[in-house]
Amino acid sequence: MLKYIARRIGIMLLMIVLISTMIFFLFRAIPGDPTAYVVDPSMPQEARELMLERYGLNDSKWKQYTIFIKDLMKLDFGDSFFYGRPVGQIIAERVPATLILMLSAMAVAYLIGVFGGAWMAWRRGTRMESVGITFALIFRSAPTFWVGLMAILVFATKFRWFPPQGMRTAGYTGETFKEVFLTLDFLKHLILPTIVSGLYFIATPLLTMRNSMLEVLSEDYIEMAHAKGLRENTILYRHAARNALLPVVTAGALFIGSAIGGQVLLEVVFSWPGLGREIVQAVTRHDYPLAQGAFIIISAIMMFMNLVADILYGILDPRISYE
Amino acid sequence: MNATADVISDKKSSGLGKNPRGVMRLFLQNLRRDKLALFGVAILIFFILVGIFANVIAPYEPSERHYNAERQIRRLEGPSSEHWFGTTDVGRDIFSQVVLGTRTALLVGILAALLVTLVGSSVGIISGYFGGITDSILMRIVDFFYAIPFIPFVIVLSAVLNPSIWNIILAVSLLSWRTVARMVRSQVLSISKRPFIKAAKVSGAGDLRIMFKYILPNVIPIILLEMAFMVNWAIMAEASVAFLGFGDPDKQSWGQILHFSFVTGNSRNAWWWTAAPGVAIVLLLISIFFVARALEEVIDPRLRRR
Amino acid sequence: MSLLEVNNLSIDYITGEGTLRAVDDVSFSLEQGESLGLVGESGCGKTTLAKSMMRLLPDNGFIKAGEIIFKGDDIVKKDKEGIRKLRLRDIAMISQSAMNSLNPVHTVGDQLVEGIRAHSNATKAEARKRAEEVFEIIGLEAKRLNSYPHQMSGGMKQRAIIAMALSLNPSLIIADEPTTALDVVVQDKILKKITEIQEHIKSSMIFITHDISVVSELCESIIVMYAGRVMEKAKTEVFFKTPFHPYSLGLKNAFPSILDIGEELISIPGAPPNLMEEQVGCRFKARCPYRTERCQKDEPQLKQVEEGHFMACHYPERIGEFTEKASKRETWEAVRERLIDEGGDGI
Numbered sequence: 001m002l003k004y005i006a007r008r009i010g011i012m013l014l015m016i017v018l019i020s021t022m023i024f025f026l027f028r029a030i031p032g033d034p035t036a037y038v039v040d041p042s043m044p045q046e047a048r049e050l051m052l053e054r055y056g057l058n059d060s061k062w063k064q065y066t067i068f069i070k071d072l073m074k075l076d077f078g079d080s081f082f083y084g085r086p087v088g089q090i091i092a093e094r095v096p097a098t099l100i101l102m103l104s105a106m107a108v109a110y111l112i113g114v115f116g117g118a119w120m121a122w123r124r125g126t127r128m129e130s131v132g133i134t135f136a137l138i139f140r141s142a143p144t145f146w147v148g149l150m151a152i153l154v155f156a157t158k159f160r161w162f163p164p165q166g167m168r169t170a171g172y173t174g175e176t177f178k179e180v181f182l183t184l185d186f187l188k189h190l191i192l193p194t195i196v197s198g199l200y201f202i203a204t205p206l207l208t209m210r211n212s213m214l215e216v217l218s219e220d221y222i223e224m225a226h227a228k229g230l231r232e233n234t235i236l237y238r239h240a241a242r243n244a245l246l247p248v249v250t251a252g253a254l255f256i257g258s259a260i261g262g263q264v265l266l267e268v269v270f271s272w273p274g275l276g277r278e279i280v281q282a283v284t285r286h287d288y289p290l291a292q293g294a295f296i297i298i299s300a301i302m303m304f305m306n307l308v309a310d311i312l313y314g315i316l317d318p319r320i321s322y323e
Numbered sequence: 324m325n326a327t328a329d330v331i332s333d334k335k336s337s338g339l340g341k342n343p344r345g346v347m348r349l350f351l352q353n354l355r356r357d358k359l360a361l362f363g364v365a366i367l368i369f370f371i372l373v374g375i376f377a378n379v380i381a382p383y384e385p386s387e388r389h390y391n392a393e394r395q396i397r398r399l400e401g402p403s404s405e406h407w408f409g410t411t412d413v414g415r416d417i418f419s420q421v422v423l424g425t426r427t428a429l430l431v432g433i434l435a436a437l438l439v440t441l442v443g444s445s446v447g448i449i450s451g452y453f454g455g456i457t458d459s460i461l462m463r464i465v466d467f468f469y470a471i472p473f474i475p476f477v478i479v480l481s482a483v484l485n486p487s488i489w490n491i492i493l494a495v496s497l498l499s500w501r502t503v504a505r506m507v508r509s510q511v512l513s514i515s516k517r518p519f520i521k522a523a524k525v526s527g528a529g530d531l532r533i534m535f536k537y538i539l540p541n542v543i544p545i546i547l548l549e550m551a552f553m554v555n556w557a558i559m560a561e562a563s564v565a566f567l568g569f570g571d572p573d574k575q576s577w578g579q580i581l582h583f584s585f586v587t588g589n590s591r592n593a594w595w596w597t598a599a600p601g602v603a604i605v606l607l608l609i610s611i612f613f614v615a616r617a618l619e620e621v622i623d624p625r626l627r628r629r
Numbered sequence: 630m631s632l633l634e635v636n637n638l639s640i641d642y643i644t645g646e647g648t649l650r651a652v653d654d655v656s657f658s659l660e661q662g663e664s665l666g667l668v669g670e671s672g673c674g675k676t677t678l679a680k681s682m683m684r685l686l687p688d689n690g691f692i693k694a695g696e697i698i699f700k701g702d703d704i705v706k707k708d709k710e711g712i713r714k715l716r717l718r719d720i721a722m723i724s725q726s727a728m729n730s731l732n733p734v735h736t737v738g739d740q741l742v743e744g745i746r747a748h749s750n751a752t753k754a755e756a757r758k759r760a761e762e763v764f765e766i767i768g769l770e771a772k773r774l775n776s777y778p779h780q781m782s783g784g785m786k787q788r789a790i791i792a793m794a795l796s797l798n799p800s801l802i803i804a805d806e807p808t809t810a811l812d813v814v815v816q817d818k819i820l821k822k823i824t825e826i827q828e829h830i831k832s833s834m835i836f837i838t839h840d841i842s843v844v845s846e847l848c849e850s851i852i853v854m855y856a857g858r859v860m861e862k863a864k865t866e867v868f869f870k871t872p873f874h875p876y877s878l879g880l881k882n883a884f885p886s887i888l889d890i891g892e893e894l895i896s897i898p899g900a901p902p903n904l905m906e907e908q909v910g911c912r913f914k915a916r917c918p919y920r921t922e923r924c925q926k927d928e929p930q931l932k933q934v935e936e937g938h939f940m941a942c943h944y945p946e947r948i949g950e951f952t953e954k955a956s957k958r959e960t961w962e963a964v965r966e967r968l969i970d971e972g973g974d975g976i
Binding site for chain 3: 219220221223224225226227228230234238242316317318
């Protein structure tokens with residue numbers, strides 16, 4: 001098991017280097033002078049040279065690349081053109097916001113999705129079941145960013161139940177993690193984006209759970225459980241739902257990529273100061289070091305969550321052995 | 324018990340390995356009882372017609388500014404008989420924009436799906452047919468592309484390249500072929516084991532001939548299905564990219580309409596501006612989804628969706 | 630009083646295409662300690678019949694009429710909780726698919742323990758002890774209780790299923806083709822073990838199979854079913870001396886005893902009738918070599934032909950002639966040709 005995880009982390013690191021390489025050359029392939037956006041044209045030539053020197057933009061591509069990779073190993077992503085601060089620092093500030101929103105949305109979606117899906121399969125053929133399926137499909141087909149816009153329109157502007165944007169009310173300042181995230185104000189800001197994001201996520205666990213539950217319910221071991229005279233609830237949870245959970249985990253792992261995409265869009269819509277919004281702004285501002293760094297970290301988060309899903313699967317299914 | 328099982332299993336006929344024409348016929352037959360699929364086909368045909376005749380249907384130039392009797396710009400007016408979906412902050416007709424946006428959505432969806440399935444199926448067939456080291460290398464490449472986060476990558480790429488729908492199509496295709504490649508490969512793997520492929524090899528048919536003449540027809544149903552899902556995927560991606568402001572400035576698109584309503588801060592108040600393009604996206608995507616699902620039922624009832 | 634008495638039982642399946650009458654007016658009884666073989670082709674209703682005794686029919690299966698009296702109570706009328714308590718403790722099932730009857734994500738031991746504890750106040754340790762005992766009886770090591778199903782061979786899994794069925798000393802064991810998935814050598818061992826234990830704990834057994842020769846070795850009485858109906862029932866020794874029904878004669882050909890080895894098998898041509906349709910006349914008429922005008926119209930009722938020997942054919946007096954012809958290949962070949970003439974495929 002430990003060996004397996006070590007190997008997976010090794011592959012992950014290799015993938016990160018490959019992705020970083022790709023993204024590095026992609027940005028260097030842009031026609032025109034990348035400094036044009038950073039360096040004020042009215043600046044004297046000397047100051048301009050100084051800037052180029054500072055960001056290492058005068059070196060050959062190859063030299064820039066080796067420096068980039070070396071720095072990457074030290075988790076140094078360079079300095080942001082826009083903020084003039086280390087990229088790593090900016091990313092570290094953004095990651096908690098992203099993770100909190102994403103994980104709370106996932107928790108809500110998977111909790112409701114798994115139980116709802118199991119329940120839908122148990123009550124198959126009823127009206128409630130088809131309502132549930134249609135509902136899930138509509139939210140899967142609707143772009144998250146649009147659902148977010150509509151939610152703001154209705155629940156923030158019209159009913160004024162929730163604040164329309166951001167992570168805290170204007171004027172609020174907090175420094176430590178506790179001051180920023182463990183407040184009622186933050187919770188109020190979190191609810192609407194969590195619901196919208198959760199609605200987008202929910203189709204996957206709900207439908208997968210329902211389908212796999214239906215499949216599991218026709219298995220011989222379920223009939224056997226009935227034949228043993230077990231109680232209904234024991235059969236439903238200990239035997240059926242427990243086994244039906246396996247495909248849900250697999251589907252969840254495959255879905256993580258799309259989930260991150262949805263997250264980027266939602267952060268923009270809700271002006272949520274996370275990594276997704278940062279990457280969009282960085283790209284718009286041609287702040288390549290920051291865009292680069294954010295992209296690499298987002299990839300790493302995605303791969304890490306995939307690994308977590310795989311390990312979880314191994315724990316849930318005794319037939320899998322990580323040798 | 325056994326008797327019922329027999330009766331039921333007789334009714335289930337899988338479309339795997341059927342020729343494309345057979346798939347179409349079964350699909351049309353199923354439409355009669357699958358109301359959702361029928362709804363999907365109807366809406367889809369509607370959108371295609373709107374897309375083709377967009378120039379005729381749109382009552383105004385999308386960038387034209389409209390004035391009222393007092394010669395004032397008709398800013399942010401709600402739906403009326405003249406402007407069905409209302410106007411923007413600079414007095415543009417949203418209905419015309421949505422109608423013309425249909426064309427962009429369909430164009431991106433269909434072209435990207437074609438490109439993706441072309442690349443994906445070729446890789447899938449080659450990988451599945453040759454196996455061995457070719458397969459390993461191609462599948463590692465697929466793994467690599469699976470590790471790249473889709474939307475962030477498309478954003479970066481659209482920013483690096485010039486904003487145009489062609490580049491969006493390219494960006495979407497660059498990352499999506501992997502899914503098709505995997506699906507087609509697993510299908511080819513099972514087909515390659517069948518006796519008629521071995522027979523063809525023994526009789527001296529070349530690799531290319533076997534791939535095109537014997538394997539391709541058998542994977543076309545799967546490719547068709549993947550294509551239907553890819554159309555959806557591409558439309559959604561285009562809308563997202565355009566919403567973020569990386570869209571083609573010369574083409575009206577639904578995502579772009581939402582982009583302007585958002586960046587001008589009007590998405591919170593002018594409901595018609597936000598609702599109209601969004602409803603169009605949802606309707607088109609859901610109709611394609613219903614069609615794809617019905618197609619899936621014909622092609623392989625047991626196929627798992629990602 | 631008999632342990633089990635089934636009276637005029639009919640079971641329907643409601644399907645998308647109509648109603649399928651899987652079991653039609655079946656009656657029999659079973660004494661304490663008796664073992665009964667239930668024989669017929671697949672789809673004849675034998676598994677449905679067995680499942681109905683534990684009320685394990687699928688959602689679309691309904692007991693249309695009749696009663697199943699077990700220890701004086703009608704199982705058909707029992708509520709859910711009453712049925713639940715009956716399962717495993719009084720009636721236990723050894724199912725035909727041992728491969729898939731154990732839940733892959735729990736250890737075999739846990740699955741035995743939970744069954745024992747669902748019917749008693751036993752602590753985990755006590756239930757575990759009982760599980761170890763039954764494992765020993767069935768010939769499995771106690772440490773196997775810690776295995777997951779995928780770590781065991783097919784034979785071991787089947788033994789575990791049997792151990793589970795025996796764990797509460799049930800009064801009735803229903804064994805539904807318990808060994809079909811196993812290879813022949815293991816099959817034989819396991820069948821012997823089942824009967825040995827059944828005799829040891831003095832429970833009754835219903836043994837379901839399509840293989841008539843197995844019944845001759847294991848069971849005291851036999852019921853031959855065809856298309857949802859009882860065709861013939863008798864004590865095993867009586868039955869094998871003189872089977873009366875033409876269908877039984879055909880079955881006997883298809884599964885020869887050890888003595889007939891070397892001779893070519895003769896199978897019954899054709900297939901059972903579609904039970905979605907209304908049945909007129911004898912159900913075996915399409916495949917019967919001896920059918921007459923009367924068989925097309927009248928359905929023969931089960932009647933006694935000798936002491937304790939019942940069968941449903943209009944012509945018990947022609948038994949001598951039937952038996953003689955039944956062993957000849959031409960007789961059945963003629964049926965095949967007739968089926969082809971009538972537009973069937975005569976398989």
